[in-house]
Each structure stands twice: as C-alpha cells, then as structure tokens.
Amino acid sequence: MVAVSQNKSIDGRLVAIGCNYEPWIALLEQSGWKTHCCYDLRTADSILEEYSPCICVVDLSNNDFSLNSISLRANKTKQVKWIAIIKKEQLKTDAIRQFINNFCVDYFTVPIPGSHLLDTIGHQLGMLDIEASSWVEITSQHDMGLFGESKSIKQLRDMVRRVAMTEVNVFLTGENGTGKELIAKSIHNLSKRKNAPFVLVNCSSLARDDEKLSLLDGTYRNEEGAPFDGTLMLDNVEELSKELQDNLLAYLQAPSCESLDEEMASDVRIVATSSADLDAAVANGDFSKELYYRLNVFHIKVPTLRERGSDIFLLAETFLTKFAREYSTMASTFSEDSKQLLLRYSWPGNVRELINQVKRAALLAEGNEVKAEHFDLPSKANLKQSLRNIKDEAEKDVLVAVLETHRGQVASAAKDLGVSRATMYRLLNKHNIVPDVRHYNNGYARE
Known part of the structure; x- marks a missing residue:
C-alpha cells in the first residue's frame, strides 16, 4: 500500500509502502496530512521520483515485499528519509537489521505508537528542510566543483550528498584539473565535520620522514592542545613512500581504544585522491593493497569536462x-x-x-x-589534427594490448584483430612497434 501525504506547515511529503489504513494514518490525517493508499511498488517508484525530498515509511511486518526490492529502491532514492515498521521478532533477522542500519533513520515495532511516529516524522521533515537548504546553499557556489546540469555532474552531486553524511573514507579518482580538491571540500562542508579543520596534504611533496601525517597518530595538536578532528585530504596518494604507506595503514588498522587515550585521540576522516591507475600500482607492488582497500571505501570517479x-x-x-x-x-x-x-x-x-x-x-x-x-x-584545422592524433594513439594502444595478449605472436594477434598479416605488419611499422617474442611479458619494444 502506498500513501502520499502533505503537511500543511512544511512543504514535505510522506510515502508509505505496504501500510494498511491504521490508527497512525488517521492520526496523521487529523494533524493535517492527506493520504492515499495502494499496493504497487511501481507506483511507489514514480511517487518517490516525483516527490523527493520526502519521508518514506515502509511496513515490513507482513513480509508483503521482497526486502531486496525495497533495499534497491532505498539505495537509489534521493533525499528520502526511510522509516521501517517491523515486528519485534524480526530484529533477530540479520537482513532486517542490515536494512535498518543501512537505510533507515528510525524504526518502529507493531503496534505503532502513533504520537511517537508523528513526532519522528515531523522531526525528519524538519531535517529534510534544513538539508535541502544547506544543499542549495553549497551547490549554488559555483567554485565548489559541483556546478552544472549534465547527467554526470548530477550523479556526482548525488554521490557527494550521500557520502558526506556518513563517516566513511572516500577515494576520488579522475584526470588532472577535474576539481577533486573542490569536491573533497564539498564533502567536508556537507558533513558533520564542517566546523572542524580541512587539511590538504600533497603526498608528492612528502619526504620519507615527513611529520605532516602526525595528525593521524594523535601527536598533532592545535593551539589549544586538542587533537585533530577534521577531514584530511591526501592528494596524489599514489606518491606516498612505502614507509608512509605502512604508517598510514597502521593507523587505519589500529582500534581507536588501543592507539591513544580516548580524550586525546584524533578523529580523522580521509579523502584520498589520485589521477593515476592505482589498480596497476597495486598489481605492480608499488602501492599497498591493504591500504588501497582501506582508503577505497567509497569510490567516486570525477567526470572529465x-x-x-x-x-x-x-x-x-x-x-x-x-x-x-x-x-x-x-x-x-x-x-x-x-x-x-x-x-x-x-x-x-x-x-x-x-x-x-x-x-x-x-x-x-x-x-x-x-x-x-x-x-x-587550437584553430579548427589544428583540432582536426588533434582528433587524428587521438585516433592514432588509440590504434597504437590496441595493437600493443593485443600483442601482449598473444605474447608477441604477430599471426595470432592479426587473427584476433580480424586483419591480414600484411595489414598487421603495416600497422606495426606505422606506429614503430617491434614485436619481441623472447620477452613476451612486455610483449613489444618501441623504437
């Protein structure tokens, strides 16, 4: 059952999934809410799409819907506060507990305490109103790296909004110049840490014995002697030395209760950025696999212009x-x-x-x-030349990749590409690629 409601004093909406016409709905109507009920998840999808920001109450007590289908909807909705209604014994179910922990701001067990539910919904509408105002305020600042109307930037804004409200570490990747630092600041300014320091550390400028990362281990203090409790941006994180990678990993792995006295411990959120292929660096042993997984809790690929x-x-x-x-x-x-x-x-x-x-x-x-x-x-003529260069580079990359796959064997590589051996050799000569079967791990040698 889906119910749509609107409060007289606040421009917010309530969507209720799987709820019968019960006393708590009547209480909402008496308080100025209008409701309409039906059982149809597709209707719920259209309502959530149209009316967010809104509150969504989902009744899971009767097992009328697949929990997975509800979770999928909760995961993709924007600016929706989810509240679950369950039976008390359902709290013993791992899937229910996980759903509530991941997606819900609150839950109630049947029978529903009407007045308590009404207070909770009213409070969450207030929080939505504040969040919506804060979001408009931040995204209206064009220098925050989130300005635009393209599909990719809208998706980026949504991911930033979602992850900012959590405490998880964030990993930003993308080409140079895409605005990763501005996005990291947006995450900080939208988070609960917005009044705490935002510190940027350029990892490419750190020496092996650099003490800038001391703010992680609790030895860093501000002028009042308090530990660092803000957001730390590790720019160009792939440039960290092996020693600093080990130090950072040790900090991230250590339980907070073992690292320092609770009152003196730092509370750091890390936003790491990289323009390099960190997966390749991990595969080559140049970057710690364990550290990569610790930093890459929530990955955001920043779109190019x-x-x-x-x-x-x-x-x-x-x-x-x-x-x-x-x-x-x-x-x-x-x-x-x-x-x-x-x-x-x-x-x-x-x-x-x-x-x-x-x-x-x-x-x-x-x-x-x-x-x-x-x-x-570049002029229009130069632009055509640039496109030709891009095409040539792409062609060269494909040839190199196929040769590596076939261990330098030109005949099998040509067959894979669907060209003759003569054409294959012409392309190799064009790009100055010399196959070297003896060193097939590299697959080729370039002049």
Missing part, C-alpha cells in the same frame, strides 16, 4: 561573469565563433584549463563580446 559537454558553455558563462567583475572588464557575452571553439575543443586540462582560458579572454576582450581570438586554443 569532455563528459560534461552540456556544462562547458554554462561553466564558461559563469566564469566570465566572475572574472569580468573581478578585473573590472566589460566582457559579458561570447561571439558565435568563440562558442563553437569552446564546444569543439577536447579540454585535456578539464575545468582548470577552462577557468584559465576564460580568465585570459576576460582580460583581453576590449568590449562586451569575447571572440575566438581571445582564447589560446
């Missing part, structure tokens, strides 16, 4: 307004040729490169309009 096509011009306009105000220039619009240039370019430097290019254009523009000549970007 190329994957955010619909955001490119939106971001450019935002940055132009900012820099025109900052540098007191008249630049306010883009010419048609500059728009086409922005949209055609592949942006290998991502958002960071876009920011720098728009800053340059804002400074060079003599009037209201920014023109293509104000950007330091």
Whole structure:
C-alpha cells in the first residue's frame, strides 16, 4: 500500500509502502496530512521520483515485499528519509537489521505508537528542510566543483550528498584539473565535520620522514592542545613512500581504544585522491593493497569536462561573469565563433584549463563580446589534427594490448584483430612497434 501525504506547515511529503489504513494514518490525517493508499511498488517508484525530498515509511511486518526490492529502491532514492515498521521478532533477522542500519533513520515495532511516529516524522521533515537548504546553499557556489546540469555532474552531486553524511573514507579518482580538491571540500562542508579543520596534504611533496601525517597518530595538536578532528585530504596518494604507506595503514588498522587515550585521540576522516591507475600500482607492488582497500571505501570517479559537454558553455558563462567583475572588464557575452571553439575543443586540462582560458579572454576582450581570438586554443584545422592524433594513439594502444595478449605472436594477434598479416605488419611499422617474442611479458619494444 502506498500513501502520499502533505503537511500543511512544511512543504514535505510522506510515502508509505505496504501500510494498511491504521490508527497512525488517521492520526496523521487529523494533524493535517492527506493520504492515499495502494499496493504497487511501481507506483511507489514514480511517487518517490516525483516527490523527493520526502519521508518514506515502509511496513515490513507482513513480509508483503521482497526486502531486496525495497533495499534497491532505498539505495537509489534521493533525499528520502526511510522509516521501517517491523515486528519485534524480526530484529533477530540479520537482513532486517542490515536494512535498518543501512537505510533507515528510525524504526518502529507493531503496534505503532502513533504520537511517537508523528513526532519522528515531523522531526525528519524538519531535517529534510534544513538539508535541502544547506544543499542549495553549497551547490549554488559555483567554485565548489559541483556546478552544472549534465547527467554526470548530477550523479556526482548525488554521490557527494550521500557520502558526506556518513563517516566513511572516500577515494576520488579522475584526470588532472577535474576539481577533486573542490569536491573533497564539498564533502567536508556537507558533513558533520564542517566546523572542524580541512587539511590538504600533497603526498608528492612528502619526504620519507615527513611529520605532516602526525595528525593521524594523535601527536598533532592545535593551539589549544586538542587533537585533530577534521577531514584530511591526501592528494596524489599514489606518491606516498612505502614507509608512509605502512604508517598510514597502521593507523587505519589500529582500534581507536588501543592507539591513544580516548580524550586525546584524533578523529580523522580521509579523502584520498589520485589521477593515476592505482589498480596497476597495486598489481605492480608499488602501492599497498591493504591500504588501497582501506582508503577505497567509497569510490567516486570525477567526470572529465569532455563528459560534461552540456556544462562547458554554462561553466564558461559563469566564469566570465566572475572574472569580468573581478578585473573590472566589460566582457559579458561570447561571439558565435568563440562558442563553437569552446564546444569543439577536447579540454585535456578539464575545468582548470577552462577557468584559465576564460580568465585570459576576460582580460583581453576590449568590449562586451569575447571572440575566438581571445582564447589560446587550437584553430579548427589544428583540432582536426588533434582528433587524428587521438585516433592514432588509440590504434597504437590496441595493437600493443593485443600483442601482449598473444605474447608477441604477430599471426595470432592479426587473427584476433580480424586483419591480414600484411595489414598487421603495416600497422606495426606505422606506429614503430617491434614485436619481441623472447620477452613476451612486455610483449613489444618501441623504437
């Protein structure tokens, strides 16, 4: 049964799944809620999609629905506060306990204490109202790395919102310039630690005996002598030396009760970032497998600007307004040729490169309009050449990968690719790839 309700004083909604018309629903109606009931999970899906942020009460006491199907819906819903109704004996079931622990803000056992439930729902609506306001406030700040309307950035915002409210470590990956530091700050500012310090440590600049990681083991103190209780961003975490990897792993593995006196122990949340292939580093033994698993509790792949096509011009306009105000220039619009240039370019430097290019254009523009000549970007002809280079690099990578798979055997590699041996040799010559069967672990040698 699905019930939809709206409170008179708060612009929030209640969705109830699997609930009969019971006294607690009547109590809600008396308090100003309107309800409609039916048994249909597909209807629940559409209601949750349309009405979130909202409260969702799910009745699990009669086993009318698969717990897995409810869990899947709870996992994908946005800004929904879940409350479970169960029988007392169901608390002995691991699956029920796990569902409540993972997805619910509260639960009630039948018979339902109506007044208590009403108080809980009212409180959660208030929390939703505060969270929604905080989310709008943060995402309206364009420099927080979460601005845009593309599908990929909307998914990123949702993941950041979800994980920020937890205490788990986060692992951000993505190309240079995608805004990983800004996203790490967003996670911090949306978390319960927002009033605590946010400390960035560039791992590539750490020496083997560097003491910057002392804030992990409790020896770090602020001016008042208190331990570090904030968010630690480990940028370029793949650059940590073996010694510092071991130190960090030891901290993460040690029970808090054994590491220090409880009052003096640090309470650190780690957001690690990397632009490298850490899976390969683990496979090669260059990065600790155990540490990787400890850091990679919640993985977020930050999209490239190329994957955010619909955001490119939106971001450019935002940055132009900012820099025109900052540098007191008249630049306010883009010419048609500059728009086409922005949209055609592949942006290998991502958002960071876009920011720098728009800053340059804002400074060079003599009037209201920014023109293509104000950007330091390749011309249309050069763009065609760039696309050709990208295609050649992709072709070379495929050839190398297939040769490695077939241990340098050209004939079998050609067969796998569906080309003749003559074509295979022509492609190898084109890319200066020399097969070396004797060293098939590498698979090839390049001139």
